[in-house]
Amino acid sequence: MTSSGTPTAPSRPGSEFAELTRSIKQRGLLRRRPGDYALKFTVNAVLLALGWVGFALLGSSWWQLLVAAFLAIVFAQLAFIGHDAGHKQIFRGSRANRIVGYVHGGLVGLSFAWWVGKHNRHHANPNHEDDDPDLDIPLLAFSHGQAAEKRGFQRWTAKYQAFLFFPLLLLEGLSLHLSSVQAVLRREVKATRLEATLLAAHIVGYLTAVFVVLSPLQAIAFIAIHQGLWGVYLGMSFAPNHKGMPMLTAGEKLDHLRKQVLTSRNVRGGRIVDFALGGLNYQIEHHLFPSMPRANLRHAQPLVEQYCRRIGLPYAQTGAFASYAEVLRHLHSIGAPLRAAPRVAK
Numbered sequence: 001m002t003s004s005g006t007p008t009a010p011s012r013p014g015s016e017f018a019e020l021t022r023s024i025k026q027r028g029l030l031r032r033r034p035g036d037y038a039l040k041f042t043v044n045a046v047l048l049a050l051g052w053v054g055f056a057l058l059g060s061s062w063w064q065l066l067v068a069a070f071l072a073i074v075f076a077q078l079a080f081i082g083h084d085a086g087h088k089q090i091f092r093g094s095r096a097n098r099i100v101g102y103v104h105g106g107l108v109g110l111s112f113a114w115w116v117g118k119h120n121r122h123h124a125n126p127n128h129e130d131d132d133p134d135l136d137i138p139l140l141a142f143s144h145g146q147a148a149e150k151r152g153f154q155r156w157t158a159k160y161q162a163f164l165f166f167p168l169l170l171l172e173g174l175s176l177h178l179s180s181v182q183a184v185l186r187r188e189v190k191a192t193r194l195e196a197t198l199l200a201a202h203i204v205g206y207l208t209a210v211f212v213v214l215s216p217l218q219a220i221a222f223i224a225i226h227q228g229l230w231g232v233y234l235g236m237s238f239a240p241n242h243k244g245m246p247m248l249t250a251g252e253k254l255d256h257l258r259k260q261v262l263t264s265r266n267v268r269g270g271r272i273v274d275f276a277l278g279g280l281n282y283q284i285e286h287h288l289f290p291s292m293p294r295a296n297l298r299h300a301q302p303l304v305e306q307y308c309r310r311i312g313l314p315y316a317q318t319g320a321f322a323s324y325a326e327v328l329r330h331l332h333s334i335g336a337p338l339r340a341a342p343r344v345a346k
Contacts, residue, residue, distance in 0.1 A: 016311055017256050023303060024303065027299070027300075030292055032090065032091060032295075033294075033296065044048060044077050047077070048071075048107070051070050051074055055209070060213060060222075064222050067222075068229070069225060071230075080237075080294075081104050082100075082110070083104055083119070083278065084278075084293075087291055089292065101116070102194065105195075107202070108230075109177050109202040111179075111180035111183050111184055111195050111199065112178055112191050114188065114195075123290060126242055126248075126260060129143050130134065134238070140161050140331070141334050142160060143334065144334060146158075146334075158335055161334070162328045165328060166235075169234075169239075170232060171231060172230075172234055174227055177233075180199060181223070197309070210223060226309070236324070237276075239281065241264060242265065243327045243330060245265055254290075259311065260288050262282055264287050265283060265284075266282055266283055266301065266315075266316065266317040267319070269281060269319065273320055278294070282298060282300070282303075282326065284317075285301055
């Protein structure tokens with residue numbers, strides 16, 4: 001049983017996941033899809049070009065805020081490709097995936113190597129209170145233990161985090177940029193010189209374009225809209241996947257199948273949601289088989305769901321709006337003890 005009280009079926013370590021893996025392999029769902037990714041590369045390149053050409057042609061105008069919103073969507077789609085490259089979903093060889101990852105990291109202003117390291121730790125310990133870096137967010141608390149440790153301004157934000165969650169996502173893009181720069185400056189990534197060059201080129205090119213074409217006020221508004229909406233988009237793509245699902249603590253041991261399935265949530269919605277969330281809506285299948293090409297996840301989903309139900313393993317799946325409601329309810333419940341705590345008299 002997990003710390004949240006979710007029951008687990010009796011486990012035969014390794015055997016059940018091996019059986020599921022054989023079923024997945026027999027259907028060819030781990031084979032790479034180069035043609036599918038070639039199409040994604042082409043579409044994203046066209047959209048990115050349209051965005052920046054439109055930016056150049058429109059010139060100094062407040063209509064540029066619409067371009068900023070459009071580019072926020074394009075940047076998120078580029079980030080999804082970087083995510084897939086980090087999991088080696090695109091090519092079999094590591095080098096080709098790294099090249100794609102570095103290029104896309106440079107396009108959106110992120111350190112690819114820093115993000116891969118952080119994301120791999122998340123995959124190894126999803127929703128683990130101590131070991132999942134995605135739960136280490138100073139302004140939020142995802143467990144009562146985290147909430148109790150908050151102090152000062154962080155305690156206040158945790159107290160009202162359900163109301164502040166979406167506004168705080170406006171800062172997610174800035175946070176990713178800063179963390180990338182810090183990782184490179186601290187030499188925490190292997191290809192330090194390459195990453196530094198890509199980040200510097202992105203920052204200088206981006207700021208030069210914005211401040212040369214737009215007036216100072218327009219430029220600031222453009223950056224705020226672009227980076228803010230990009231952060232919200234990414235946050236809304238990642239938040240439904242694990243937040244509000246069972247948390248694991250030190251000492252709890254689960255086999256790979258249960259660790260990944262019990263802590264993850266799928267989001268229904270068909271092809272539109274598949275595109276909008278970059279395939280991350282199939283979070284259970286993605287966590288079980290990280291290298292599975294994005295296009296194959298929708299085919300694996302019914303197989304995994306059926307198998308989990310057959311062995312009595314809870315399989316969480318809900319609609320898009322319902323998933324956000326679950327996230328907010330969880331955040332609200334975690335902040336409840338802080339809101340109920342008596343004020344200390346001065």
